Amino acid sequence: MSSDKPTLLVIGSNAVMESALCQHLQSTLSLAYAANADQVIDVTTDDEGIDLLLFDVDSLGESAHETCLWLKTDNETKHLPVIVIMSDTQQASKWLNIGAVDVINPDSPVEVVERRLNTLLELQHKTHLLSDIASLDPLTALASKQRLDEYLDIEWRRSLREFYPLSLISIDIDLFTGFNDQNGLGSGDDALRRIARALEGSSNRAADMVSRYQSDQFVVLLPTIELENALVVAERMVAAVEALAIPNQASTIADILTVSAGVATIEPSRDKRYEDLMDEAQEMLYRSQQEGGNQAQGVSL
Numbered sequence: 001m002s003s004d005k006p007t008l009l010v011i012g013s014n015a016v017m018e019s020a021l022c023q024h025l026q027s028t029l030s031l032a033y034a035a036n037a038d039q040v041i042d043v044t045t046d047d048e049g050i051d052l053l054l055f056d057v058d059s060l061g062e063s064a065h066e067t068c069l070w071l072k073t074d075n076e077t078k079h080l081p082v083i084v085i086m087s088d089t090q091q092a093s094k095w096l097n098i099g100a101v102d103v104i105n106p107d108s109p110v111e112v113v114e115r116r117l118n119t120l121l122e123l124q125h126k127t128h129l130l131s132d133i134a135s136l137d138p139l140t141a142l143a144s145k146q147r148l149d150e151y152l153d154i155e156w157r158r159s160l161r162e163f164y165p166l167s168l169i170s171i172d173i174d175l176f177t178g179f180n181d182q183n184g185l186g187s188g189d190d191a192l193r194r195i196a197r198a199l200e201g202s203s204n205r206a207a208d209m210v211s212r213y214q215s216d217q218f219v220v221l222l223p224t225i226e227l228e229n230a231l232v233v234a235e236r237m238v239a240a241v242e243a244l245a246i247p248n249q250a251s252t253i254a255d256i257l258t259v260s261a262g263v264a265t266i267e268p269s270r271d272k273r274y275e276d277l278m279d280e281a282q283e284m285l286y287r288s289q290q291e292g293g294n295q296a297q298g299v300s301l
Contacts, residue, residue: 006028008025008117009053009054010056011054011055011060011067011226016278022109022297025117030051035063046295051080052117052120052124053077055082057086057087057108058087065098068082068095071099075157081101082101083117085103086103095287117276119272128143139189139192141196142200144229145211145212147209152168152198152255153260156268159223160268166222166265166266167221167265167266168263169261169263170213170219170261171219172260173216174260174293175250179191179250192216195246196210196212198237199241202240203233208233209292218235220233220237225265226300227300231298237296238261241259242254242256253292254294258293259293259294260294260295260296261267262285262286263281264281265298266280267301284297294298
């Protein structure tokens with residue numbers, strides 16, 4: 001959604017969207033609409049700005065329980081607060097037990113419902129702030145391992161639906177232990193920060209994610225990119241680090257810090273796993289290191 005307003009995804013019949021409640025909420029919220037689970041997939045895939053789900057049990061009938069349960073277990077929607085709207089609120093515990101955060105009677109005054117939604121939005125905002133902190137590596141400010149793993153899972157499932165390739169680059173600093181031993185951990189941390197900026201600066205697309213995966217290893221995810229172009233990105237990153245010319249007397253490769261990179265590209269399918277992509281990129285990284293370092297090697301699965 002392009003609006004700066006929080007976005008509420010209403011799941012149910014057209015009558016819900018035309019209700020007095022939704023008409024009132026339009027002044028403070030952006031409203032999106034989905035009639036069933038399939039449409040929820042389309043909306044949440046195309047628009048990552050959904051903040052809350054308003055789930056109309058009465059209009060969904062017998063499919064309501066199964067759909068709500070799916071919403072709270074699917075990776076793309078399980079983090080979103082679900083507010084159930086239903087006439088028979090005596091059944092509220094049933095919905096709260098499968099993950100709904102609130103149950104609202106459709107006859108409640110719209111001002112009361114609006115206040116409850118605003119309270120949930122404030123909590124959601126605070127949760128996002130904490131999540132953003134956890135998703136960043138504190139030393140380099142790149143995406144953390146946790147964030148990369150989450151993004152890989154999302155893009156894997158998206159690529160299964162839309163039939164596009166995924167490429168991944170695994171990058172390791174050559175002989176970095178010797179650099180730390182000779183120069184101290186403070187210099188090592190400074191080098192990691194400079195290398196992180198160089199890698200991030202070599203990634204030109206908003207869809208690409210550069211992460212510090214662990215210690216002196218970085219992982220880059222490139223959605224929709226074929227191997228040939230992924231290798232171009234990897235080689236650009238190797239060259240960018242070399243251009244920093246950070247002295248490294250402990251290296252047997254060069255007198256400066258260098259990196260090696262392994263690239264793997266895969267066409268996701270039901271009989272493959274995204275771990276295969278990670279494993280092959282790691283194998284290519286080892287090959288780059290064994291062949292002298294300061295280079296990139298790649299493979300298409």
